[in-house]
Amino acid sequence: MDARIRNDFPILDRTVHGKPLVYLDSAATSMKPRAVIEAEADFYRESYANVRRGVYALAAEANERYEEARAKVASFIGAQPGEVVFTRGTTEALNLAAWGLGETVVEPGDEILVTEMEHHANLLPWQETARRRGARLAAAVVTPSGELDLDDLRAKLSRRTKVVALVHVSNVLGTVNPVAEIAAEAHRVGAIVVLDAAQSVPHMPVDVRELGADLVAFSGHKMLGPTGIGALWGRADLLAELPPLLTGGEMVREVWLNWATWDEPPARFEGGTPPIAQAIGLGAAVDYLTRIGMEAVRRHGEELTALALGELLARPHVTVYGPHDPGVRGALVAFSLAGIHPHDVATLLDQEGIAIRGGHHCAQPLHRRFGIPATCRASFYVYNTPEEVKRFLSALDRVWEALR
Amino acid sequence: MTGYEEIILDHWRHPRNKGRLPDATGSAVEANPLCGDIVRMEVKVADGVVAAARFTGEGCAISLASASLLTELITGKPVAEVEKLTDEDLLSALGGVVKTRLSCALLPLGALRRALAAEDSSRRTLPPSEV
Incomplete structure (x- = not known):
């Protein structure tokens, strides 16, 4: 994916709590390019x-x-x-x-x-x-x-x-x-x-x-x-x-x-x-x-998901929900940290400028089926980069160190 | 990593007065549909004073820490004083809470108010001094 795509999204230039915004909640809603x-x-x-x-x-x-x-x-x-x-x-x-x-x-x-x-x-x-x-x-x-x-x-x-x-x-x-x-x-x-x-x-x-x-x-x-x-x-x-x-x-x-x-x-x-x-x-x-091409959109989503999924699965304190093969997944990963409520994870990541979702994502029966009240969810789109996924992962490690 | 005040982390890691209160005179459950947090506050009132308070619950660090701290704040206090406890009192006792999470921090206080009201109503129907 062409990194210049980010320049088309004015909101991605802003900061949150003094840190550059890393927006990983596109499954909830996506940001808008200037053209729109x-x-x-x-x-x-x-x-x-x-x-x-x-x-x-x-x-x-x-x-x-x-x-x-x-x-x-x-x-x-x-x-x-x-x-x-x-x-x-x-x-x-x-x-x-x-x-x-x-x-x-x-x-x-x-x-x-x-x-x-x-x-x-x-x-x-x-x-x-x-x-x-x-x-x-x-x-x-x-x-x-x-x-x-x-x-x-x-x-x-x-x-x-x-x-x-x-x-x-x-x-x-x-x-x-x-x-x-x-x-x-x-x-x-x-x-x-x-x-x-x-x-x-x-x-x-x-x-x-x-x-x-x-x-x-x-x-x-x-x-x-x-x-x-x-x-x-x-x-x-x-x-x-x-x-x-x-x-x-x-x-x-x-x-x-x-x-x-x-x-x-x-x-x-x-x-x-x-x-x-x-x-x-x-x-x-x-x-x-x-113009980007939906095949390219899909490939980019798969790449970011594969990166996040692989890293999350490698952490023993992280539980990932859903299939482990990024080829059969959408561009999102729901997960939880052992013993830590998703809202605490989301709040601490927010302090680092990273926006992820914590909650039941309007799917309460599904969460009940897995015996959990809520999950964290990181989701990706055309404007996200591998660097942002890495920033998210290292911030997540700091959350774990702070709350474990 | 910053974000939570030390007092929140302390009460979350080392909850005070956690568990059921078998001889409670008032008990109420409050739930937060946003995140599925659920807290039960129980009080034992004797001679107009909160003689004991305990909580149980499942949820995030903020709601559980708030419940724990709240039991400490009210134990030994006259009910009349506890009833005057405001949202701001609890939030400042917690050292401040990010605005996106106020509902978590205040969940136990809602349960406490209902537990005290239940205590009140039971006292009205069966006033121990008059039985």
């Missing part, structure tokens, strides 16, 4: 208006920019623009999926299958759907090494299973799940596959057709884009069947006092004024990542 910050600001400065309804030139221009952004995001994941719904982020996308499938395919007595490694965003919407529809929620278990137990998953699939909702790359374990294989099995029993791709789309080449899932959710802010924008990709024929989550302006055809007809996807799912500037910012982020 400027794209958003330029839109406000030059082409701003509401989308979809205006007949004046400026509105048409704004609409064009918004739809261009959708086309960029679509092409980034191997999809057609009409299949990409802009949402506030992964959480809204998954709620949209859970609501829509709850209304159309989940009947009382049916089953929804999730996994023990889901982020709360891909668990709670299904809990709610199951409760609302009188369906049963089942979860495929995770093995001690942090992988999905595929035998268990298969055993829990049946004709009653209407939805299989799972994560592509675990935000705690880093595990890359074999989505294509699972999707094929799920389709065999007639289930719809919903994928939480929040940790994969930003970090590796993703082609939704190759994955074989039916609905795929991801966030802009984890892939160098603005907050408040994300997407739900869906198979066109499936999207056409789903009802909207948000009703209101700009998502309808005909409205009478007591009834209305929905617009076609994706407009049907974008009620109200959408995050227009944020969508355009996301388009710029996609351009930026495409």
Whole structure:
């Protein structure tokens, strides 16, 4: 990875507690390159208006920019623009999926299958759907090494299973799940596959057709884009069947006092004024990542993860969660120091300017499965360097010396 | 490596009054959903004075050190005085706590307040002097 990439991210020049910032929390949210910050600001400065309804030139221009952004995001994941719904982020996308499938395919007595490694965003919407529809929620278990137990998953699939909702790359374990294989099995029993791709789309080449899932959710802010924008990709024929989550302006055809007809996807799912500037910012982020190349992004993530993983595994007081092979992991490592709470580790590293996450990472059932309340997590992205990983490791050694 | 005051490290490494208090007159558990910290504070009040205080818990160095220190601060003190203990009193007794971790430091104080309230209410329903 070209070291000059760092210069594109103004925030990386700052210090924290008097030390240069080492930002290792990109799995929570990523920093923004100048190109994204400027794209958003330029839109406000030059082409701003509401989308979809205006007949004046400026509105048409704004609409064009918004739809261009959708086309960029679509092409980034191997999809057609009409299949990409802009949402506030992964959480809204998954709620949209859970609501829509709850209304159309989940009947009382049916089953929804999730996994023990889901982020709360891909668990709670299904809990709610199951409760609302009188369906049963089942979860495929995770093995001690942090992988999905595929035998268990298969055993829990049946004709009653209407939805299989799972994560592509675990935000705690880093595990890359074999989505294509699972999707094929799920389709065999007639289930719809919903994928939480929040940790994969930003970090590796993703082609939704190759994955074989039916609905795929991801966030802009984890892939160098603005907050408040994300997407739900869906198979066109499936999207056409789903009802909207948000009703209101700009998502309808005909409205009478007591009834209305929905617009076609994706407009049907974008009620109200959408995050227009944020969508355009996301388009710029996609351009930026495409220029680097997603293969290169993936390689860089793998290199940094391999470095951190190897060093952490070599320390007897460190426990690493998830697979030990960086080739089958996302660009993150969750770990703990023996007898030391993750928040203490994170606070002491912060004093050195190093930002890592300590906590349950919105995956409480997964932590419970491993019998721990929390973990530390270091996560990497295009702007991180091997030197930063080394700084993190040597600071971690000082934390251990101070608290052991 | 700096970051934690010596008093926090000392109470974390050598907790005082750790364990259950079998003859407690008040007991309460407080949990921090952010990090899963959980602390139980137990007090034994006699003649309006905290005769004994103990804690149990799982969590970070700051919350456990704070619980330990708190038991020392209140033992032998009149309840009326303990009830006046403020967040700032506890934080300064800990030598200061980074602002991102205030909720950890104050967790035991929340439990203590509820333990004392429980003690109060039990005294009201079954006042020992009037039985």
